[in-house]
Amino acid sequence: MPQLVTVRVTRVNRRPVRIWVPVLPVVLVLAPVLVLAVLAAAAACRVYRISVARALGSGWRVISALPGTQLDIGLGRSAVLVTIR
Amino acid sequence: MNEQRRDVLDLLAEGKITATEADQLITALERDQPPVASSSDTRPRGRAKYLRVMVDTLDDGESGQINVRVPLQLLRAGVRLAAVLPPQVLERANAGLSKSGLPIDLTQLKPDELEALVEHLDELVVDVDQPDAKVRVFCE
Known part of the structure; x- marks a missing residue:
């Protein structure tokens, strides 16, 4: 599971902004919303006749495979970097 | 032969x-x-972990770079997630792809074939070199 998401934004004539997002505390804070989201996803799976366990398992696999992902986009002197660890 | x-x-x-x-x-x-080398001998390098996409562009004198690193494990997980999707969703995706000029029939892709495709991605290297753009796709 991802532990830390880092976002760095560099803009022309402005100080670069770097944000570290610790995933676990954010997940804990958003736990009530996440429970509702999981329930909504389970209901959607029922509607579309998809195995709930299989869908949740696949979703979890995607989330746990996220660490190592890096996206770096730069245009001129502006840049955005997103790193998931 | x-x-x-x-x-x-x-x-x-x-x-x-x-x-x-x-x-x-x-x-x-x-x-x-001479004895045929085994597949592990022919590819002594380690197993690739990431798919890298690097794009360098030069647009109106301004340089742009895109550098994406995606874990191959994420692609595998995505393939499994796609296998869960019902046919009507895949048909919608097909329509969207056709509209974008990519006539790919996703319903014809089988999870096993996709898994094999991801497995062999580590042998993939794409190099596109143009005066105003350079694209490189490879695994590391």
């Missing part, structure tokens, strides 16, 4: 040698061949 074996078969096809002679020649050639 190597060149010597092809020569022997050509001689056989032209009727210059008999099938028995061709068989003996091919056996002799196989004996002289």
Whole structure:
């Protein structure tokens, strides 16, 4: 599971902004919303006749495979970097 | 097929040698061949973990870079997630892809085939070099 998401934004004539997002505390804070989201996803799976366990398992696999992902986009002197660890 | 074996078969096809002679020649050639290296020997490098996409562009004198690193594990997980999707969703995706000029029928893609595709992505290297853009896709 991802532990830390880092976002760095560099803009022309402005100080670069770097944000570290610790995933676990954010997940804990958003736990009530996440429970509702999981329930909504389970209901959607029922509607579309998809195995709930299989869908949740696949979703979890995607989330746990996220660490190592890096996206770096730069245009001129502006840049955005997103790193998931 | 190597060149010597092809020569022997050509001689056989032209009727210059008999099938028995061709068989003996091919056996002799196989004996002289060095042992075939196993697949692990031919690819000593480590197993690739990430798919990298690097794009360098030059647009109106302004340079742009895109550098994406995606874990191959994420692609595998995505493939499994796509396998869960119902056919009507895939048909919608097909319509969207066709509209974008990519006539790909996702319903024809089987999870096993996709898994094999991801497995072999580590052998993929795409290099596109144009005056105003350079694209490189590879695994590391």
